[in-house]
Amino acid sequence: MSADLTTTSAADLSSALQSGDLSSAEVTRAYLDRIAAEDGALGAYLHVDAEAALASAEAVDAARAAGEELGPLAGVPLALKDVVVTEGVPTTSGSKILAGWRPPYDATLAAKLKAAGTVLLGKTNMDEFAMGSSTENSAYQVTRNPWDHSRIPGGSSGGSSAAVAGGLAPWSIGTDTGGSIRQPAALTGLVGHKPTYGSVSRYGLVAFSSSLDQAGPMTRTVLDAALLHEAVAGHDTYDSTSIDCPVPVLAEAARRGAEGELAGLRVGVVRELGGEGHADGYESGVLDRVREAVALLESMGADVREVSCPAFDLALPAYYLIAPSEASSNLARFDGVRYGLRVGDDGSRDLDEVMALTREQGFGPEVKRRIILGTYALSAGYYDAYYGQAQKVRTLITRDFTAAYADVDVLVSPTTPTVAFPIGTRVDDPIAMYAADLCTLPASLAGVPAISVPCGLSEGLPVGFQIMAPALADDRCYRVAAALEAAQDAARGHRLLDELGRTAPQGAA
Amino acid sequence: MSTPSPKGRLTRDEVAHLAHLSRLAVSDQELDLFAGQLASVLDAVAQVGKADVADVAPTTHAVPMTNVMRPDVARPSLPRDVVLAGAPAAEDDRFRVPRILGEEA
Numbered sequence: 001m002s003a004d005l006t007t008t009s010a011a012d013l014s015s016a017l018q019s020g021d022l023s024s025a026e027v028t029r030a031y032l033d034r035i036a037a038e039d040g041a042l043g044a045y046l047h048v049d050a051e052a053a054l055a056s057a058e059a060v061d062a063a064r065a066a067g068e069e070l071g072p073l074a075g076v077p078l079a080l081k082d083v084v085v086t087e088g089v090p091t092t093s094g095s096k097i098l099a100g101w102r103p104p105y106d107a108t109l110a111a112k113l114k115a116a117g118t119v120l121l122g123k124t125n126m127d128e129f130a131m132g133s134s135t136e137n138s139a140y141q142v143t144r145n146p147w148d149h150s151r152i153p154g155g156s157s158g159g160s161s162a163a164v165a166g167g168l169a170p171w172s173i174g175t176d177t178g179g180s181i182r183q184p185a186a187l188t189g190l191v192g193h194k195p196t197y198g199s200v201s202r203y204g205l206v207a208f209s210s211s212l213d214q215a216g217p218m219t220r221t222v223l224d225a226a227l228l229h230e231a232v233a234g235h236d237t238y239d240s241t242s243i244d245c246p247v248p249v250l251a252e253a254a255r256r257g258a259e260g261e262l263a264g265l266r267v268g269v270v271r272e273l274g275g276e277g278h279a280d281g282y283e284s285g286v287l288d289r290v291r292e293a294v295a296l297l298e299s300m301g302a303d304v305r306e307v308s309c310p311a312f313d314l315a316l317p318a319y320y321l322i323a324p325s326e327a328s329s330n331l332a333r334f335d336g337v338r339y340g341l342r343v344g345d346d347g348s349r350d351l352d353e354v355m356a357l358t359r360e361q362g363f364g365p366e367v368k369r370r371i372i373l374g375t376y377a378l379s380a381g382y383y384d385a386y387y388g389q390a391q392k393v394r395t396l397i398t399r400d401f402t403a404a405y406a407d408v409d410v411l412v413s414p415t416t417p418t419v420a421f422p423i424g425t426r427v428d429d430p431i432a433m434y435a436a437d438l439c440t441l442p443a444s445l446a447g448v449p450a451i452s453v454p455c456g457l458s459e460g461l462p463v464g465f466q467i468m469a470p471a472l473a474d475d476r477c478y479r480v481a482a483a484l485e486a487a488q489d490a491a492r493g494h495r496l497l498d499e500l501g502r503t504a505p506q507g508a509a
Numbered sequence: 510m511s512t513p514s515p516k517g518r519l520t521r522d523e524v525a526h527l528a529h530l531s532r533l534a535v536s537d538q539e540l541d542l543f544a545g546q547l548a549s550v551l552d553a554v555a556q557v558g559k560a561d562v563a564d565v566a567p568t569t570h571a572v573p574m575t576n577v578m579r580p581d582v583a584r585p586s587l588p589r590d591v592v593l594a595g596a597p598a599a600e601d602d603r604f605r606v607p608r609i610l611g612e613e614a
Contacts, residue, residue, distance in 0.1 A: 104591040197571040211570045240577040241570070317554040328531060335532070337604050342597035345607050352532065354607040360534035368535065369543055372527045373550060376519065379527075389557045391567030396560060398568055430546055431553050447571020471571075 005030040006167035007498070010076050010224040013170055017064075017075045024057035024075030027170075028119050031077050035121065035168050041149060043141040044163040046082050047090045048122035053077065056119045063117075073231055074117030079169035081160050082123040083130055084215070085204040086110050093206040094126040094138040094156075097362025098340045107204020108239070109173065109215055109232040116231050121169050125159030128364045129331065130177055130208040132156050133436035135184075136427050137366045144423070145188055147461055147500055151420040154184025154436075160218045161188040165497065171219040171228055175205060177212045178319050179415075179440025182452035185218050186415035186464020189454045189497045191225045191481065192218045194440075196471045197447030198243040200229075201236035209326040210241070212319075212444050220497055222257070222453060222482040226250035229474070245472065253475035257482030262300040265480065268307030268408035269294060273439045273466075274417065281435060282417040285458025290414045293455040293465045296487050297412075297480070307404045307411060311396035315441040318397070320434055321377050321390035322445070327367075328374030334362060369430070398446045405470045410480055413439050415452040415464030443468045451477040453485055454496040462496065518548045 005013070005027050016022040032050045039045050060075040080086065083093045085103040087110075092098040106114065114120075127137040135143040135158025145153040146166035153162040157174030161184035164172050174181040176194040185192025193216045200215045207213060217228035230251055235244040274282045274290065298304045336342035336358035344357040363371070377386040404411055417438055426433040443450035448471050455465035465484065469476040489495055519527075521544045528535045528543075535543070589602055598605040 101595055104587050104595065237579075241572055241574070243572060311560070314557055314560055317556040320550065320554050321557065332532075336597060337606055338592075339595040340597065345598065347608075349607060351607045351609050355532045356529075356534040359532055360536075363533070365539070365542070368528075368533055368539070369546060369550075371531045371533060372524060372543060373547060375527045375531045376523075376547075376551075377554075379530075385558065386554065388567060389560070389562060390554075391569055392562035392565045393557050393560050394568040395565050396562070398571075430550055434553075445568075445571075 006034045008170070009221045010170040010219065011221065011227060013076050014072050014227070018072065024060045024119060025054060027075070028053050028057035028077050028121070031121055031169060038166060039168060041144065042146060042162050042166050042168065043143045044124055044159045044166060044168050045079070045122045046092060046094070046125050046140055046159065049089070053119050053121050060117050060119065071116045073113070073227070075119065077119040077121045077170060078113065078228075079121050079124050079160060079163045079172040080110065081126050081157050081172065081174050083126060083175050083206045084110050084123075084173060085206065086120070086123070089120070089123065091123065091206070092140070093130070094128040094140065095362065095364070095367070096139040096341065097334050097358070101339050105204065108201035108236045110204060112232050113173075124157070124163050124172060127156035127158070128367050129206065129327070130156040130175055130180055130213070131327070131366050131370055133179070133183060133433050134421075134423075134426065135159060136423065137364060139364050142423060145420045147188065148420065151422050151461070152187070154187035154420065156180040157184045157218060161185055161190055161192070164188075164218055164220060165190055165500065171217060171224050173215055173228070173232065174218045175213055175215045176440075176444065177209050177323060178444050179437040181216050181218055182415050182440045182450060182464065182466060183436060186452045186454075187420040187462060189462035189500065190218055190220060191222050191451065191453050191485070192216065193225050193229060193451040193474070193477060194443065194449060195229060195233065195474055196243070196449045198241050199472070199474070200233050201239045201242050203236055203238035207330040209323040210330060211326060212323060220495070222478060222485050223251060223254045225451070226254040226478045243472075248472065248475050250475055250478050254478040254482040257479035258486040260300050260483050260486055262297060262302040262480070262483050265297075265302045265410070266408040267294070267297055267302045267304045268404055268411045269304060270312065270411050270413045271306050271308045272310065272312040273413035282414065283419065283458060286414050286416070286418060286463050289456040289458055289463040290465055293484055294412065296484060300483055300487060305408065307408060309397075309400035309404055309411075309442070311393060311400045312442045314393045315397055315445055316434060316438055318390040318393040319437070319441045319445060321386050322394065324370040324374035325377045325387050326374070328371045328378065331363075331367070331371055334359065394445045397442050401442070401446045401448055401470070409469070410476055411468040413466045415439055415466040419458050419461035419463060439466055447471060449474040449477050451481045453481040455484065455488065456496065457499070518551065519544055
C-alpha cells in the first residue's frame with residue numbers, strides 16, 4: 001500500500017478497507033484535503049460537498065463496524081462527470097441552462113454505485129452537454145491537464161480525467177459519444193474504457209447523441225476500470241436501448257491478462273488510423289510509442305498483422321453529421337419550462353420568444369453551432385445528402401469491423417493523433433478540434449467496445465494506446481490492456497502515472 | 510428551408526433561419542461567426558458523399574432496435590411537488606408556461 005492514499009489504486013483502497021487497515025473516512029478526508037489544495041489550479045470539479053461525502057464515508061465505516069455484509073466497493077470514493085443525474089446534487093452537464101438544477105432522481109448507474117456503498121466526492125467539469133474535445137467549452141471553467149497546466153486534459157470528460165490523474169479522485173465515471181472517455185484518458189495517462197453500446201444503462205445521463213452515448217470507467221489501472229465497469233453494467237428496463245444479457249466477467253479478465261500470456265491472440269493494426277504515410281496530423285512521438293506497444297504485444301506471443309478498414313476514413317464526417325443531428329433533437333427539451341433557466345418571461349413575450357431567449361443565454365457557442373448544423377442536416381432537401389448518407393457510412397464502418405474481426409481478435413491504434421495540445425490553440429477552429437477524435441470515432445459509430453491504456457510519453461506527455469474488440473467482448477479489451485500495462489510497468493519499474501510531476505513541466509496556470 | 514446556396518455553404522440568412530427553426534435567438538456577431546465556421550464544417554462533412562453506398566442500408570442504431578412496449582400498468586412516479594420544485598415557474602400544481610398566443614390573437 002502506497003503511503004499516499006491519493007495515488008493508490010482503487011482496488012488497493014478496496015482491499016485495505018475490507019481488511020480494516022483503512023477507514024473510508026480516512027480515505028475520503030485525504031481526497032477532500034487534496035481537492036481543497038489542488039483544485040483551484042486544475043478546475044476539475046464543478047461541485048464538491050465535503051460534508052455529505054464524509055457523512056457517507058462514516059456511514060459505511062459504521063456499517064462495517066457493525067458487521068454488515070458490504071460489497072467490495074463500499075467506502076471507496078469516486079467522482080462522477082456532471083452529465084450523470086444525481087438526486088439532490090447539482091447536475092448541470094456543464095451548461096448554464098441547467099445552473100442550480102437539483103434532480104429529483106438518480107441515474108441508474110449512480111443508483112448502483114450508491115447501493116454499492118461508494119462515496120461521491122463530487123461532480124466533474126465537462127464540455128457543455130459533452131460537446132467538445134478539450135473541456136474548454138464548459139460554461140463554468142476551463143480544466144487543466146495535471147501533466148502540464150497550460151494544456152487541455154482532453155474532453156468532454158476532462159474534469160474526470162484531471163481529477164483522477166491529479167489525485168483528486170481514485171476513479172471516475174465519464175461518458176463517451178465520439179471518444180470522450182478514451183481521448184481524455186489518453187491525454188492524462190489514465191485507463192478509459194467505452195463499453196459496448198447498450199451494456200451500461202443510459203437512464204439518467206443527460207442525452208447528447210442517443211445512438212452513441214455510453215458511460216464507462218476512467219481509472220489509474222486496468223483492473224480498476226474492470227471493477228468499476230462491472231459495478232455499473234447490466235440490463236435496465238428504464239433504458240430501451242439497454243442490452244439484456246449477463247454482465248461479463250471483466251475483473252477476472254484483467255487479472256488473467258496481467259499474467260502476460262497472449263499466445264495465439266491475433267492483433268490487427270488498423271492501417272487507416274495512423275499507419276505509414278498517413279497525413280492527418282499524427283505526431284511521430286505518438287506513432288513511435290504505439291509501435292513500441294505493438295512490439296511488446298508481439299513479444300508476449302501475439303500474432304500481429306496489418307488490417308485495412310477503408311470506411312474508417314469517413315468516420316469523422318459521418319460522426320459530425322449524426323451527433324449534431326441527434327443533439328438538435330435531444331436539446332429541444334431545454335425549453336425553459338420544466339427545469340433550469342427561463343429568460344424574458346416578463347409577461348410581454350410569448351412562449352416562442354421566451355424559449356429562444358432562454359436558449360440563447362443558456363447555451364454556449366459550440367452547442368448552438370451543433371444544434372444549427374443538426375437542424376440543417378435533418379432539413380428537407382438535405383437529409384439524404386447528409387444525415388442519410390452518414391447513416392449509410394455507419395453501415396460501411398460496421399462492415400469493416402465485422403470483416404476485420406473474422407481475421408483478428410482485437411484491433412489496435414493510437415487513441416489520439418497527438419498529445420495534449422495547449423489551451424486555446426484549437427478553440428476557434430472546429431475542424432482542428434474535431435480531429436482530436438479521429439481514432440476513437442469508428443468504435444463509437446459501430447457500438448463496439450474500446451479501451452485506452454497508457455503506452456508511454458512523448459515530449460513528457462502521455463500517449464494512449466487503443467484496443468477495440470467485437471460487441472460484448474469487452475473482456476478481451478481488458479485482457480490485452482492488462483497484459484500491456486503489466487509488461488510496461490515491469491519494464492519501467494513503476495506506473496506511468498507515477499511519473500506525473502517528475503518528468504513533465506507543470507506550466508504556470 | 511430557403512433556396513440552397515452553392516456547394517452546401519450556408520449564407521448568413523440561412524443560418525438565421527436555421528436558428529429560428531431551432532428556437533435560438535442569435536446575435537449579429539454570432540451569425541457572422543457561425544456562418545463562417547459552419548461553411549468549413551460543411552466542407553469537411555461533405556466528404557461522406559464520396560462513399561459508394563448504393564444498396565447500403567442505413568444504420569440508425571448500433572443495437573438492432575424494435576419498437577419497445579411495456580404493459581400498460583400504472584407505476585409509482587415522482588411526487589408532483591418534487592418535480593415542480595425544479596421548474597423555473599409553477600402555479601396551481603402545474604408548470605407555468607409563458608403565454609402562447611400573441612397580442613393579435
